Amino acid sequence: AQKVTQAQTEISVVEKEDVTLDCVYETRDTTYYLFWYKQPPSGELVFLIRRNSFDEQNEISGRYSWNFQKSTSSFNFTITASQVVDSAVYFCALLRFNGGSQGNLIFGKGTKLSVKP
Amino acid sequence: EPEVTQTPSHQVTQMGQEVILRCVPISNHLYFYWYRQILGQKVEFLVSFYNNEISEKSEIFDDQFSVERPDGSNFTLKIRSTKLEDSAMYFCASSKRVNEQFFGPGTRLTVL
Numbered sequence: 001a002q003k004v005t006q007a008q009t010e011i012s013v014v015e016k017e018d019v020t021l022d023c024v025y026e027t028r029d030t031t032y033y034l035f036w037y038k039q040p041p042s043g044e045l046v047f048l049i050r051r052n053s054f055d056e057q058n059e060i061s062g063r064y065s066w067n068f069q070k071s072t073s074s075f076n077f078t079i080t081a082s083q084v085v086d087s088a089v090y091f092c093a094l095l096r097f098n099g100g101s102q103g104n105l106i107f108g109k110g111t112k113l114s115v116k117p
Numbered sequence: 118e119p120e121v122t123q124t125p126s127h128q129v130t131q132m133g134q135e136v137i138l139r140c141v142p143i144s145n146h147l148y149f150y151w152y153r154q155i156l157g158q159k160v161e162f163l164v165s166f167y168n169n170e171i172s173e174k175s176e177i178f179d180d181q182f183s184v185e186r187p188d189g190s191n192f193t194l195k196i197r198s199t200k201l202e203d204s205a206m207y208f209c210a211s212s213k214r215v216n217e218q219f220f221g222p223g224t225r226l227t228v229l
Contacts, residue, residue, distance in 0.1 A: 033216050043206060045160070045220040052216070091160060095216060102148050102172045103215055104162040 002027045002096050006108035013082055014116050021077045021111045023092030029053075033095040034068065034075045035105065040088045048090075051075065082115045089113070119143045121221035123209050129227045133198050138224045140192045142211030149192045150210040150218060151184065153177065160208065166192065199228045 003026040013019045025034060036048040049059060051068050059066045063080045079086055089110045097103040122141045130136050142149055151163040164174040166184055181203075183195045192211075196203055206225050210218040 037220075043225070044222040045208060047219070050217065093160075095218075097215070102165050102167055104150065104165055104173060104175075105152070105160070105218060106162070107160040109159045 002029075002094055002106050004092050004094050004106055004108035006090075006092055006111050008111045009109070010112045010114070012114045012116065015084060016081050017115075018078060018080050019082050019113065019115075021079075021090050021092075021113065023075045023077065023108060025073050025075065025092070025094045027073075027094060027096075029097065031097075035093040035095065036066070036075075036077050037091045037093065037107075038088045039091060039110070045091070048077075079113075082113075084115050084117055087113060087115045121209055121211055121219055123207075123221040123224050125224060126222065127225045127227070129229065130199055132201060132228055136196050136199055136226060138194045138196075138207050138209075138226070140194070140209030140211075140221055141190050142192055142209070143213075143219060144190070146211035146213045146219075148172075148212045148215065149184075149186070150212075151194045152208045152210065152220075154206045154208065154223075155202075156205070163194075163207075196226075199226075201228050204228045 005024045032053045034051050038046040056068050065078045067076045089112045091110045092108045093105040095103045124139045149166040152160050154160045162175050164178045165172045181197045185193050206223045208223045209221040212218050
């Protein structure tokens with residue numbers, strides 16, 4: 001079965017601290033995609049990143065970085081020098097293909113990040 | 118930049134009433150989806166739609182639910198007889214390729 005586990009339910013940090021959000025996934029597919037989404041208090045889902053299973057290079061985008069390790073089935077997300085505006089729920093998701101030309105996302109339960117000034 | 122839009126942003130209805138949630142996917146996208154998020158919980162897949170038919174549905178998507186693409190731009194989710202447990206945020210998504218999904222801002226459905 002395909003599954004995404006975000007073991008950290010809530011994390012609270014003080015501004016400027018670095019924080020890492022963990023994501024562990026399970027799949028038997030050899031080709032798959034992993035995503036991170038941010039859900040601020042306003043409720044929308046903001047796309048952050050997509051990685052495919054063949055690309056294990058770490059990615060950095062400003063204060064955000066992602067560490068994809070197939071050996072441990074993990075796709076962790078680090079925010080460097082956190083800011084109050086980073087406060088949100090962060091979801092990791094796995095794209096599950098339905099055998100045809102379409103797939104659907106399997107989401108983890110999310111990690112609520114609170115950044116205090 | 119084109120985006121997925123959803124209306125209304127918030128819908129309040131009485132138990133047993135029918136509701137239709139509307140979505141306008143990005144114009145050149147071919148794949149459409151509905152997801153649901155009960156308050157404080159994870160986002161769950163409901164249904165995917167391609168070439169004017171359902172390509173997959175989850176066990177949540179029972180006979181009370183239906184989807185339709187009535188014209189070239191709208192994609193709707195209908196709940197025939199709402200229950201209290203249908204209260205949730207409903208997200209529409211669309212994509213041009215199978216390995217991406219662009220989400221709308223969501224419709225918050227409250228069933229009283």
